Amino acid sequence: MILRILFLKKTLLIVAGMAAAHFLSAQSGEKIYANYCSGCHGSKLQGSAATSLVKTSWQHGGDRKSIMKSISNGIPGTEMAKWEGILSAKDIEAVTDFILAAQKKPVQNKVASLPLVVPTKDYQLKIEKLITSGLDTPWGIEFVDEKRALISQRSGQLSWMINGKLDPKPITGTPVTYAQGVTGGYMDIALDPDYSKNGWVYLAYSENSINSQDENTPGMTKVLRGKILDYRWRDEQVLFQVADFLKLSKGVRWGCRLLFTKQGHLYFSVGDMGRGADSQILSRPSGKVYRIYADGSIPKDNPLYGNENVLQAIYSWGNRNVQGMAQHPLTGVIYASEHGPRGGDELNIIKNGANYGWPIITFGIDYNGSIISDDTAKVGMEQPIAKWTPSIAVSAIEFVTSEKFSKWKNNLIVTALAFQEIRRLVIDGDRVLEQELILKGYGRVRDVKFGADGAMYLLMNGPDEVLRVSPQQ
Numbered sequence: 368m369i370l371r372i373l374f375l376k377k378t379l380l381i382v383a384g385m386a387a388a389h390f391l392s393a394q395s396g397e398k399i400y401a402n403y404c405s406g407c408h409g410s411k412l413q414g415s416a417a418t419s420l421v422k423t424s425w426q427h428g429g430d431r432k433s434i435m436k437s438i439s440n441g442i443p444g445t446e447m448a449k450w451e452g453i454l455s456a457k458d459i460e461a462v463t464d465f466i467l468a469a470q471k472k473p474v475q476n477k478v479a480s481l482p483l484v485v486p487t488k489d490y491q492l493k494i495e496k497l498i499t500s501g502l503d504t505p506w507g508i509e510f511v512d513e514k515r516a517l518i519s520q521r522s523g524q525l526s527w528m529i530n531g532k533l534d535p536k537p538i539t540g541t542p543v544t545y546a547q548g549v550t551g552g553y554m555d556i557a558l559d560p561d562y563s564k565n566g567w568v569y570l571a572y573s574e575n576s577i578n579s580q581d582e583n584t585p586g587m588t589k590v591l592r593g594k595i596l597d598y599r600w601r602d603e604q605v606l607f608q609v610a611d612f613l614k615l616s617k618g619v620r621w622g623c624r625l626l627f628t629k630q631g632h633l634y635f636s637v638g639d640m641g642r643g644a645d646s647q648i649l650s651r652p653s654g655k656v657y658r659i660y661a662d663g664s665i666p667k668d669n670p671l672y673g674n675e676n677v678l679q680a681i682y683s684w685g686n687r688n689v690q691g692m693a694q695h696p697l698t699g700v701i702y703a704s705e706h707g708p709r710g711g712d713e714l715n716i717i718k719n720g721a722n723y724g725w726p727i728i729t730f731g732i733d734y735n736g737s738i739i740s741d742d743t744a745k746v747g748m749e750q751p752i753a754k755w756t757p758s759i760a761v762s763a764i765e766f767v768t769s770e771k772f773s774k775w776k777n778n779l780i781v782t783a784l785a786f787q788e789i790r791r792l793v794i795d796g797d798r799v800l801e802q803e804l805i806l807k808g809y810g811r812v813r814d815v816k817f818g819a820d821g822a823m824y825l826l827m828n829g830p831d832e833v834l835r836v837s838p839q840q
Contacts, residue, residue, distance in 0.1 A: 395465070396458075396461035396463070396464050396465030397465050399454065399462045399465075400462050400465050407784075408420050409829040420466050420469065421469055431467060434467070435459055438450050438454070439459055440735070448709050448735075448736075449736040481808060482494075484839055487791075487803065487805045488803055489775065491838065492806070492836050492838065492839065493837050494806075494834055494835070495834065495835040496832060497532070497824075497832075498532065498533045498833040499830070500533075501533045502520060502526070502533065502832070502833075503524065504521035504522060504547075504831060505518050505827075505831055506519045506521050506555060506813055507519040507554065507557075507625075507826070508814050508824060509556050509558050509816065513819040513820065517558075518826070518833075519555065521547050521551075521554070522552055522553070523542075523547065523572070524538070524541070524553070525538045525541055525553070525570075525595070536598055538600060539599050539600065542570070542572060542591065543574075543578045544572045544573055545581075545582065545586065546582050546618065549617075549619050550620055550621055550638075551586070552573055553572045554571045554573075554588075554621065554622060554623040555625040555635075555814075556568060556569060557569040557626070557627055559627070559661055560631065566594040566595070568594065569590065569625055569633065570590070570591060571622065571623035572588070572589060573586055573587075573589075573621045574588075574608070583616050583617055585616045586614050586615070587609050587640075587652055587653075588607075588638075588652070589608045590606045590625070592604050592661075604662075606633075606662070606663035607635070607657065613652055615640050618640035618641060618653075619638075620638030620641055620706075622689065623636055623637060623638070625692075626693065627661075628694050628701065631660065632658050632659070632660065632666060633659050633660065634657065634701065635659075636686065636689035636703070637653055637657070638654065638687070639653045639686075639687050639688060639725065643687070646684060646726065647684065647685055647725075649677040649678065649684060650676055650677050650678065654688075654725060655681050655686060656681075656682050656684075656689055657678075657681055665680050670720030682717070683717055683718065683722070685722040685723040685725045685727070685749075686723050687705055687706065687707060687708070688706040689706075690705075690706045690761060690763065691761065691763040691764035691781070693764045693779065695766060696777055700716055700796075701716070701717040702715070702716060702717070702779065702794075704763070704764045705761070707731040707754075707758050708739065708758070709733065709734050709736075710731035710732055710758050711729050711730035711731025712755040712756075712761040713730070713751035713753070713755075714751055714754070714761075714781070715749060715752065716752060718749070722748050722749065723748065723749045724748035727742065728740055728742045729743065730756055731756065752797045752798065752799055753792070753799045760784035760786060761781060761784075762782040762783055762811075762814070763814045764779055764780060764781050764815075765779070765817065766779055766780070767779075767780060768817065770821055771822060772821070778791050779792040780792075780815050780823070782812035782815050783812060785811070787807060788806065789806035789807070789815070789825070791803045791805050806836070809834065810827035810828060810832065811827060811829050812825055812827060821837070822835050822837040823837070824836075
């Protein structure tokens with residue numbers, strides 16, 4: 368049965384690639400770029416998750432032949448996928464020529480021309496652009512009250528949004544980060560459940576012990592908390608930090624999403640850092656979901672509590688790169704979005720002591736087109752309740768609790784980076800009953816939160832913006 372599933376998986380990937388290539392063959396290089404490249408390289412080739420494509424120095428060659436080779440074969444050691452077999456030879460030529468032409472003539476950003484009223488099954492959605500400049504790859508947003516929200520930026524800043532505008536005054540004294548160009552930097556933020564009383568702000572970021580900016584310096588995801596008083600970060604406390612011998616050089620996929628539950632636990636994720644096998648090793652930090660208390664102490668009912676030679680804060684393992692976590696408002700079940708490789712994005716229910724299989728089982732293939740595993744299921748390893756192939760580059764998730772969206776109550780909002788999407792999922796326990804694509808093409812969606820006003824706020828990358836979405840009256 369497993370071999371049959373694998374065969375079907377590979378067949379579907381090939382058929383999907385052939386269909387995509389056939390569909391795109393009559394389109395321009397600009398259209399191909401918009402559909403397949405802009406999610407990572409930016410709508411104007413300015414760079415986002417991946418490097419800018421408008422430059423004078425090309426590491427792998429900037430002539431026509433070299434660019435076509437990079438697109439066709441991918442780039443080893445990076446998340447640049449192999450597009451040969453998905454795009455036709457003519458498509459690769461067309462998008463290469465588009466990239467080369469952009470070196471002389473800037474590409475116009477067409478996001479502004481997208482509609483600001485979008486129909487969905489239940490609502491006409493009104494889209495307002497609140498912040499359109501001043502942010503640098505924003506990663507997480509948390510609302511402090513009706514007027515203020517805190518925003519983390521991958522490059523290493525915390526900023527206030529006040530009444531929908533970016534506060535130009537910087538928050539100083541924040542921790543030093545690095546590896547911003549390889550999915551590190553500042554990641555998620557969270558507020559203490561008793562924030563109004565204690566003022567604790569929680570931050571996850573990529574860190575090394577000597578504050579080096581060299582991306583080859585060994586480092587690991589770190590979680591701490593502090594307070595912001597008069598625009599200054601202070602009273603810092605470390606909650607999660609591994610010993611130097613566990614840190615890794617040239618890491619990618621650092622994580623990290625934070626979630627406070629109603630039970631008072633803080634869950635957080637650490638990506639596999641590009642070392643998939645470590646996700647199965649309980650003495651190593653990467654490829655895991657963790658559970659601690661707000662002060663960093665470890666709950667005694669954690670699956671590895673009291674065990675020697677393991678990280679006792681671990682709650683689940685075999686996780687490639689959890690990019691979203693949300694707790695169901697009624698059942699208390701925790702759902703997580705798992706960013707897969709080329710194909711195989713997942714939605715999982717996070718369970719105490721569960722193994723999610725990476726890289727032993729997966730529905731995806733490697734970026735260079737090679738098979739990661741011959742198995743999609745094994746005894747003792749969890750199966751996703753939903754999966755996306757091709758990969759949408761799934762990101763943050765959030766349950767709808769807003770009365771403004773009463774028809775979507777307790778539905779799950781799922782965001783995507785490369786596919787630049789917002790989806791609405793109707794969930795019943797471990798089943799996804801319905802999916803609706805409600806927004807597409809407005810940029811890479813990094814985070815989603817509902818404000819005190821009931822509106823849905825989207826944190827965007829490429830372009831770096833904050834959008835407010837609400838039902839049109």
